[in-house]
Each structure stands twice: as C-alpha cells, then as structure tokens.
Amino acid sequence: MTALAHTAGAGTHAGGPAPGQGRRRGGIAAYLLLLPGALWLVLFFLLPLIQLFAVSLQSGFPGYPGYYYRDVNAGNYLTAITQFAGHFGRSLLYAGLATFFAFVLAYPLAYAMAFKAGRWRNVMMIAVIAPFFTSFILRTIAWRQILADEGPVARVLNTLHLLPGGRITETWVAVVAGLTYNFLPFMVLPIYASLERADPKVIEAGGDLYANGFTTFRTVTLPVSLPGVIAGTLLTFIPAAGDYVNAELLGSDRSTKMVGNVIESQFFRVLGGFPVAAALSFTLMALILAMVFVYVRRFGTEELL
Amino acid sequence: MALFSTGSSGFRRAQGDLHLEAVTKEFAAFTAVDDLSLTVPRGSFFALLGPSGCGKTTTLRMVAGLEQPTRGRVLIGDTDLTGSRPYERPVNTVFQSYALFPHLTIRDNVAFGPKRRGDADAARSAEDALELVQMSAMAGRKPAQLSGGQQQRVALARALVNRPEVLLLDEPLGALDLKLRRQMQVELKRIQTEVGLTFIHVTHDQEEAMTMADTVAVMNAGRIEQMGHPEELYDLPRTSFVANFVGQSNLGTGRITGADGHDLVVEVAGTTVRIPRDRSAVTSGPIMFGVRPEKVRISTEQPAGAGNDVKATVMDVSFTGVATQFLVTVPSGAVWGVYEQNLDVERNTIRPGDAVWLGWDSGHAFGVEADEASAEEARVAS
Ligand SMILES: Nc1ncnc2c1ncn2[C@@H]1O[C@H](COP(=O)(O)OP(=O)(O)OP(=O)(O)O)[C@@H](O)[C@H]1O
Ligand SMILES: [Mg+2]
Numbered sequence: 001m002t003a004l005a006h007t008a009g010a011g012t013h014a015g016g017p018a019p020g021q022g023r024r025r026g027g028i029a030a031y032l033l034l035l036p037g038a039l040w041l042v043l044f045f046l047l048p049l050i051q052l053f054a055v056s057l058q059s060g061f062p063g064y065p066g067y068y069y070r071d072v073n074a075g076n077y078l079t080a081i082t083q084f085a086g087h088f089g090r091s092l093l094y095a096g097l098a099t100f101f102a103f104v105l106a107y108p109l110a111y112a113m114a115f116k117a118g119r120w121r122n123v124m125m126i127a128v129i130a131p132f133f134t135s136f137i138l139r140t141i142a143w144r145q146i147l148a149d150e151g152p153v154a155r156v157l158n159t160l161h162l163l164p165g166g167r168i169t170e171t172w173v174a175v176v177a178g179l180t181y182n183f184l185p186f187m188v189l190p191i192y193a194s195l196e197r198a199d200p201k202v203i204e205a206g207g208d209l210y211a212n213g214f215t216t217f218r219t220v221t222l223p224v225s226l227p228g229v230i231a232g233t234l235l236t237f238i239p240a241a242g243d244y245v246n247a248e249l250l251g252s253d254r255s256t257k258m259v260g261n262v263i264e265s266q267f268f269r270v271l272g273g274f275p276v277a278a279a280l281s282f283t284l285m286a287l288i289l290a291m292v293f294v295y296v297r298r299f300g301t302e303e304l305l
Numbered sequence: 306m307a308l309f310s311t312g313s314s315g316f317r318r319a320q321g322d323l324h325l326e327a328v329t330k331e332f333a334a335f336t337a338v339d340d341l342s343l344t345v346p347r348g349s350f351f352a353l354l355g356p357s358g359c360g361k362t363t364t365l366r367m368v369a370g371l372e373q374p375t376r377g378r379v380l381i382g383d384t385d386l387t388g389s390r391p392y393e394r395p396v397n398t399v400f401q402s403y404a405l406f407p408h409l410t411i412r413d414n415v416a417f418g419p420k421r422r423g424d425a426d427a428a429r430s431a432e433d434a435l436e437l438v439q440m441s442a443m444a445g446r447k448p449a450q451l452s453g454g455q456q457q458r459v460a461l462a463r464a465l466v467n468r469p470e471v472l473l474l475d476e477p478l479g480a481l482d483l484k485l486r487r488q489m490q491v492e493l494k495r496i497q498t499e500v501g502l503t504f505i506h507v508t509h510d511q512e513e514a515m516t517m518a519d520t521v522a523v524m525n526a527g528r529i530e531q532m533g534h535p536e537e538l539y540d541l542p543r544t545s546f547v548a549n550f551v552g553q554s555n556l557g558t559g560r561i562t563g564a565d566g567h568d569l570v571v572e573v574a575g576t577t578v579r580i581p582r583d584r585s586a587v588t589s590g591p592i593m594f595g596v597r598p599e600k601v602r603i604s605t606e607q608p609a610g611a612g613n614d615v616k617a618t619v620m621d622v623s624f625t626g627v628a629t630q631f632l633v634t635v636p637s638g639a640v641w642g643v644y645e646q647n648l649d650v651e652r653n654t655i656r657p658g659d660a661v662w663l664g665w666d667s668g669h670a671f672g673v674e675a676d677e678a679s680a681e682e683a684r685v686a687s
Contacts (some may be wrong), residue, residue: 202403204371207391208398209318209463210421216392219417223408 043081052092054280065272076279084262084280088287091258094172098179099187101234103229105180106187110228111221114195140178140249146176149251170252178246186235194222194228230299233237234292240286259284308559316422317393321382322347322502323368328377330363330527337363339375339527345471347382348501352514355524357548362508363400364524365473368505369398380394392421395470399477401507403460405448406603410442411435411459418467434466435459437496438489440546444556445631453480458489471503478513490517511551515539523547542681543586545673554595558675561589568667574637576615578670585670585672593675598642600669603631603655608664615663617641619655633661 056076061067081088114125131139147153147168157163168174202224206216222229244260251257263280266273323345330338338360345351353361364492368374368379370391376544378387386394397418406414415434419427435441437457448456457480464472475492494517497504507513514521515535522532523546531538531547542548548556559573566581573594608614617633620640624630624647631643643663644654655661 132631199402199404204391205398205404205406206372206417207399208369208396209418209467210392211417212390212392215421221408222405228407272464276639 004064043214052278052281055274056282058275058278060272060275068274069134073275076275077283079276080279080283084259087257087259087262088136090172090282091241091260091284092287094176094247095180095259097176098183099233099237099241101180102178102187103233106184106191106232107123107229107273108197109224110188110192113192114198115200125192128185132185135243136182137245137249140182140245143174143178143181144169147177168254168257169250170258172251172256174250175247175256175258181238183236183240184245186239187232190231190235191225191252194225194231197215200225205258227298230296233295238288240294308673315380315385315393317386317389317395319384319386320347320470321384323505324378324380325364325368326365326378326380328374328379329372330360330372336527338367338374341527341529342377343529343532345503345505347470347503349519350497350504350506350517352518352521353505353524354505354509354511354521354551356509359524360444360527361524365505365507368471369396369473370394371398371499382467387521396473396655397464397467397469397471398473398517399457399460399464399475401475401479403448403453403456405459405463407448409447410449411440411446411448414448414459415463415466418463419638422467426486430466431462434462437465438462438492442489447473454485455484457481461489461493465500468500468502471505474504474506476509476510478510479545480667486513493517501614514544515551521551523550525550539597541584541671542566542595542673545595545676548593548595548671553598555598555601555639556593557594557634557635557637557639558593560590561587561592569672573670574635576636578613578615580669580670580672581668584668587672587674591675592672594672596668597644597666598630599644600665601641601643602631602664603643603661604664605655605659605661607662613665613667613670613678616620617661617663619657619659619661621657622653622655624653631661635663663672 054070055068057070057072057074058068058076059071059073062068109124109128111202113121113128116129117124145151148171149167154163154168157168158166165171198221203216205219206220207213211219241258242260244258244264246259247256247258248264258278261276263284266277270276325341325343328338329336330340341360341364353364355361363372367374368395370386370389372577373388378385380386381395405411406417409417412428412431412435416427416431418432422428432441432444435444438461440455440458440462443451443455448459451459457477461474461477464474474493478489481489490513493506494505506514506517515538518535520532521535521538523530523538525546529647531543538547542551542554545556549556557573559571559578561569562572562577563570564582565579567582567587569585570593571578571580571584571592571594578594580592582588587594604610615635617635619631619633621632622629627647629645629647631645633641633643641663647653
C-alpha cells in the first residue's frame, strides 16, 4: 500500500510543474506512467484478493471432501475466529513483542549510524543490509543452531541457572527472537533515514534552549524521528504478524503456533480446509488494518497518510 | 558528556560583560577563529561584521557552548563558561538557518525555553514574545507552514522569550525583505534598549551593523581587523580591508616622502597628497592613501589652495536624485568614486569623457598599510 501511494506521488509530481498547455499532457503522462503499476496491482493483488474472498465464503460439498460450491457461508469466519482465537492473539502478541524489541535494538543503532559513526557509517549500513544476501529460511535455520539445547546460548544460560524451562527452542522466546532478528533491518532503515534527515541545528537548538542531553532527546530528537519510528514499526509489525517461518522453525508444535502456521496447515494439510484458511487470511488482514489505522491515527503523522 | 561540566551540572546564573580571551578554534588543520580577544559590555549592542567564512558563526557557537574553543576562555562577568554545556549558559541563539522544531507549533516552539527552565507561565511568556515579533496570528501553525521571514521572526521570539544574559543573533534578518528588515532593525534595537540585554549581532550587511550597533567589530579570516563605534570605523579605517569592507574608499598605493607640520606628505602615482599624521597607520615607507567618495569634490577648474587635488577623467555619471555619482579614472589608473549631493541650482554639466579636477579636505584623508592582497580581497568580498 505504501508502494502504491509512492507511485502515485511520483506520478503527480512528474506532471505537476508543467505550465499552461503542458499541464494537460503532463496529467495524461502521469496516468500513463501509473498504468504498469496499476495493471500489476489489479492482476496480482486485487483479483487474487477477490478470489480469496470468494473462497472464504464457500461451503464444502457434503460427502465430497475437497470439493466446494459457491456460497455465502459466514460460518467459515465464525470457525476461524472461535477455533483459532488463541493463534490470533499469539500472532499479535509475538509481532508486538518483536516490534518492541526491534525498536529497542534499532533506535540506538540508527542513532549511532546517523550521528556518531563518521566514516564507519557505510560499513554499518552494509552490516545492516548484508543479511539480505542470504536466504531468510537459511538464516532462521541458523538461529535454530544458535539457540539449540546444546548450543552456546542455551548452555551458558543453563550453567547460570537462568533458563527455567531448560531450553530456548520450542518456546515463545525463540520465536520472538527470530522475528526480531529477521525484521530488524526494516526497523533500522526508516529510523536511520529520518534521523539522518533531521537538521543537526534543530537538535542543537534544544541544548541552546536549556534542555540537557536526555531532555533534548525526549523532546526534540525522538519526536523529529517519529515518522521513521512509525514506518519502522509498521514494516516490522505487519509482516511479523503474518509470519509463519519463525514459529515453524524455532517454535514448538503446540504452544507457539501463529495464525500463519494455521493458514498454512489449513491450506495444505487439512482436507477441505480452503474456506477456513481464506477466512483466517481475511480476518488477519482486517485485524492488522484496523490496528494500523488506530495506531497511525493516534500518532498522527501526516507524512504516512 | 559530564567530562566538561565543572562540578555543578546546572544552569549558570552568570552576569556581566562578555569576555573572549585569546580564543582560537581549529578544525583539523584549518583555523577558523584565530587568537580572538574581545569584551562586550553588558547591555550593549555589538555587531560582528565580516565576509562569508570569516569565522562569525564559529565565534558565536563558542559563546553559546555549541563548540568548544581549542584554546582560550569564554567568560560572562567573572564566571568562566569555557567547557560548560549550552544548556548551562545564560545565552540563547537565533540560528542562521532558524532551526525551529518542526514537530511543534509556533507557540510551543517559543514556549520551549521557558518550559525547560520551569517557568509556570511559559504559555503567557510565549504569547508575549510572539506579540513582539507580530506573529501571534500564526501561533497555531507548524514551522513548515511559514515563510522564511516568518520563521526568522519566530526564531527571534524563541530566543528573546528567555531574556538571556547574552543573545546571539546569526544574521537574523537575512531572509526579510527590505521594508520588514528595516522595521525589524528598529524593533530589535528597541527591544534591546528596553530589556537591556547584551546583543551580539552577526551580519554581512554593513549598513545594518552601522545603524544598530554601539560597537562594530570587523572580522576577516578568523581575526578582528578593527573594532569601534560605527562613526569611528567609517571615518578612520585602520586597514585596507576595513576601508573597503565598511563603506567604499578611494585608494591609492604610494610612498611617504616627508612631513609638513602635522601632515605626512605622500607621493601617489606622481601626485602629492597629505594625510594627517594621526590618521595614518604607518609613518614611513609604502602607504595606502584613502579618502571616502563623498568627501571628494569634483570640478572643471583646478581648486584654489591646492595640494590635495588630482586631475581625472570622467568615465560614468549617474544621477540618483539626491546625489550624483561619478566614476573617474585617476592618473594611477585606478577608478575612484565621487558622490556629489545635488545642492546647486544649476544642473550638473559634467559628462563622461570630461577632464576634471578632484579635491578634498586633507583632514578627511587616511593612510593604511599598503597591502594590495587584502585590499583586493576586501573589494571582492564587499
Ligand atoms: N565543523 C567544521 N569543520 C570544518 N570547518 C569548519 C567547520 N565549521 C566551520 N568551518 C570553517 O570555518 C570557517 C568559518 O566558518 P563560519 O561558519 O564561522 O563562517 P561565517 O563567518 O559564519 O560565514 P557566513 O557569513 O557564510 O555564515 C569556514 O571556512 C568554514 O568552512
Ligand atoms: Mg555564519
């Protein structure tokens, strides 16, 4: 959705400044430029979405598992919500925790990159982006090794008697750690961008107007970087809430499953699970949309909406 | 951070004159401010005038605490502020780039300082300050919704509202149109006299510096070239840089050939001129002779009681209403300017190409050290 807004903005700009007669042609040019993007979205986003919605209302053919007929069966949604409420709650909770931890880790990092790194800035930037060069799955499997019962982390914690359950993998801690790790760059980059764009004189003005280091951070630096924080939290929370890889690879079979895992199993492993899987997908989307809407409203940055 | 603060980490209630003692600021190998010493009396209006890049902003930043001097000390009264943090100093800055808080309304921008200092009536003070700069009507807007000039006025209000011991203004009127600029100059001067704060006003508009300040310091390449009352500075420049940067000067390089009573006799490109001994920065050897354009008389006949006259050729005549401005070529090849007020009933009949005589009262002449390089520099800068 962000991508859509961006394309539209760029298109309007391209046509904007042309004066007089050029304006009309510029307007058409803008729409022409929008066309490929719009077509792409209609073909690969809008149509599948409608299809998915139709599926979510289908009913199974009695006596023929795996066969469906077109219907308006809201029962699928009822099943999705009642039967899998726990998974929804877990998804939002884990995504929320991961977003929080990613923020706590990312802000100091982005701050250091923007203000303290000097000539190390580019090196740090590469370090943040470099993990993208290896597969997401591979990196998550690597975390399984790192957090494994016989791995270094679990062993150290066990020696210190700091691990009540005796292990990290197959617990929510591992899932949240994986989510945090995987989405960290999406938090770092927007925050870094907004800090880097901030006028250093504005931050100096805080000091000049009797605010000490911490007060200046609280009343000037942080608010100035708020658009980046909001973008980062959205970019982390939204995909994390729908993620299933981390719960699959790092979590347990029972107690840490997220909605993504249920959707996956309903689609691929439960015969006749298609409509419920689609209903689950739609419900998750609606939930996230509602939360994002409230969140962005609450922190009101005009730049995002 | 705490490294710098000496004991108490709170606000310093320093009072008195501002002293810079042999302050030097080096950025790597580059010296931006070079062994600068000055005293600004409490409650005075001090202007720092100089070309771009001469170290004005750096000097202000050291007073504000945003930059620490490499060497030297900054004091207000007897309190040594060197090394203290910006928020500990009774000093506020109007930044060259405004630096308003983009996320706060104009009202909150102005109330920021008072709030930090625990002023219970911060909102009230902010309203008053906005009133002062005629920005009350826009108190609810964000900085991005204001024009450059409006932002500048808000920046002024945001600093003024704190009634600091020293207020630093870094080209605070640069973005204003001429009318508003004049209006704000008067307003600033009024505020300064009214509240009795020490103002340090950086500008490269020499007229602004001259009309507003009690003392003007002319800065060049990290040093103060000359400092004094505006009239004094204009009447008797002590370096060729000042002669060119503050107002305009007709200059000629020559050599001192002797003395005649209180005057030095100077030979400039074959012409003999006189400079009062106490108006010359050098007393022997090469010298740069100077006289201000409005002190020079132009006429078609050789003036009587000569000794200070030059034959010249008119290049250009421009009528400006109150005055006529001539550009003439003197024998040395230099181009001089002459301003004549249009006092006579008869119209001026001098036309380009005419041969004329220039004359002046030798009491207006001045002599500075002959230094082509700096004269050239100043001419380019001004
Ligand atoms: N942080 C810095 N690092 C290196 N050089 C600097 C730094 N700050 C300023 N300088 C240099 O110091 C010199 C003086 O800069 P300063 O900003 O004080 O000039 P200024 O007199 O305020 O000029 P202007 O009228 O253009 O604002 C300049 O040559 C500038 O390049
Ligand atoms: Mg400057």
